[in-house]
Amino acid sequence: MNEVAIIPLANLLLGFLPVILLIGIMKLWGLNALQPIYANFRMLIQLLLIGYVLTYIFETDQPIIILLVILFMILMSSWIALRPLQERGIKAFLVVVASLGLSGLAVLFLISQFIVELPRWFEPSFIIPIAGMIFANSMNTVSLAGERLFTEQERGKNY
Structure with a gap:
């Protein structure tokens, strides 16, 4: 794997210039500037944590860890895909898990083994x-298709 790029603190702080500008504008307009400060602090902590987790995952030689991460992606994308829909029971969740899981894993297998031909799966x-x-693309597709289906059923269309 490639070596991790070290970003100097001064360069990292340059990324906060737009945030500082936004907070200044909010203060000028008399808006609550604490909310964007809190949101940026929370974002920074989340990105640092996910960075450490991804570093561990990318350096692993254990296939079980990769399988667990993929399973987590399938479960979370299925749960998120159901959020805008009216029907959110366990049956709908299992249908979406099966749909996203089987189709996504088939595409992942095709890409990794036949298109890119990875040395390790x-x-x-x-x-x-x-x-x-x-899984992000599949999640959006399932969500939009499900929402459209329920809308059409409410209008009296039978599928």
């Missing part, structure tokens, strides 16, 4: 980002 630095893209 569980190459973390490739599998995790590609799986994230596949």
Whole structure:
């Protein structure tokens, strides 16, 4: 794996210039400036934590860890896909898990084994980002299709 890029603190602080500008504008307009400060602090902590987790995952040689991460992606994308829908029971969740899981894993297998031809099927630095893209796209598709189906059923269409 490539070496991690070290970003000097001064360069990192440059990324906060737009935030400081936004907070200044909010103060000028008399708005609550504590909310964006809190949101940015929370974002920074979350990104640091996910950075450490991803560093561990990308350096692992254990296929079980990669499988657990993919399972977590399937479960979370299924749960998020159901949020805008009216029907959210366990049956709907299991249908979405099966749908996202089977289709996403098939696409992931096709890409990793036949298109890119990875030396190890569980190459973390490739599998995790590609799986994230596949399951995020599938999640959006299932959510939009489900929402459309329920809307059409409410209008009296029978499918």
